[in-house]
Amino acid sequence: MRRNFLSWMGGSTLGALLGGGLAAPAHAQKAVRTLTFGIVPQQSASELARVWIPVLGALSERAGLSLRFATAPDIPAFEKRLAAGAYDVAYMNPYHYSVFAQKPGYVAFAKEKGRRLRGLVVVRKDSTLKDMKELAGQQIAFPAPAAFAATVLVRAEFERMGVPITPVFVKSHESVYLNVAQRQIEAGGGITRTLQTMDAPVRDELRVLWQTKDYTPHAFAAHPRVPAADLQALRAAMLTADSDPKLRSALEGIGFKGFDAAQDAEWNDVRALGISTLAALLKE
Numbered sequence: 001m002r003r004n005f006l007s008w009m010g011g012s013t014l015g016a017l018l019g020g021g022l023a024a025p026a027h028a029q030k031a032v033r034t035l036t037f038g039i040v041p042q043q044s045a046s047e048l049a050r051v052w053i054p055v056l057g058a059l060s061e062r063a064g065l066s067l068r069f070a071t072a073p074d075i076p077a078f079e080k081r082l083a084a085g086a087y088d089v090a091y092m093n094p095y096h097y098s099v100f101a102q103k104p105g106y107v108a109f110a111k112e113k114g115r116r117l118r119g120l121v122v123v124r125k126d127s128t129l130k131d132m133k134e135l136a137g138q139q140i141a142f143p144a145p146a147a148f149a150a151t152v153l154v155r156a157e158f159e160r161m162g163v164p165i166t167p168v169f170v171k172s173h174e175s176v177y178l179n180v181a182q183r184q185i186e187a188g189g190g191i192t193r194t195l196q197t198m199d200a201p202v203r204d205e206l207r208v209l210w211q212t213k214d215y216t217p218h219a220f221a222a223h224p225r226v227p228a229a230d231l232q233a234l235r236a237a238m239l240t241a242d243s244d245p246k247l248r249s250a251l252e253g254i255g256f257k258g259f260d261a262a263q264d265a266e267w268n269d270v271r272a273l274g275i276s277t278l279a280a281l282l283k284e
Contacts, residue, residue: 038087
């Protein structure tokens, strides 16, 4: 299925995914207003498009809006686009939200239903490793410096334990899992949802060595410029998504059961950590 999707996309379309976005299906394009919907690039742009465009298409139909899929080549580029307010609505990690709620002022309105976020350390299933301390002196794969659970929380644990490691940033969660499964690197940081949605041949080669405590999950947040009526329509469509058979089917592709309402204060557990990795972006 993935190969057929990639063939259908073609090079110019892939460029659109990374640069400005890709419209949801044609029926949604008839809507009066278009909102650019940015998705944090935890996987490749082609894979994100494959699983998210059906979700956005169904939400477009339900909300009476045109939701245009967009992402970025990697997480640092996504962060810069958030800082610039490039997306009308964005799905961003909890730390991203704690930063970009300050500037340019994104406001959370929804989150994944029934999910708390944990960082994981994964190793190959046949690895003899049983303890984090055994990774001392090793290279460890991470998606990006400011990936909240997969990088920030996991690295903090290594530091707390006094275990020296060398971080290797490989651009996405997908790349972390592939590098570990293919024996390119001993271990890597990830999260439950992206591990669960990896293709079985890769996922089945991995096991979880350790996991963090849980936190409020990724935020769906809107830029202040989004009209209140549009945001209300989108929020209503998302909160009732699990009652729609078409949307339930699409949600399976992203590993969601549905969406819950959310408010800004729910990310105070993340703010309390005092992370400053992206502080410089607020000064630009």
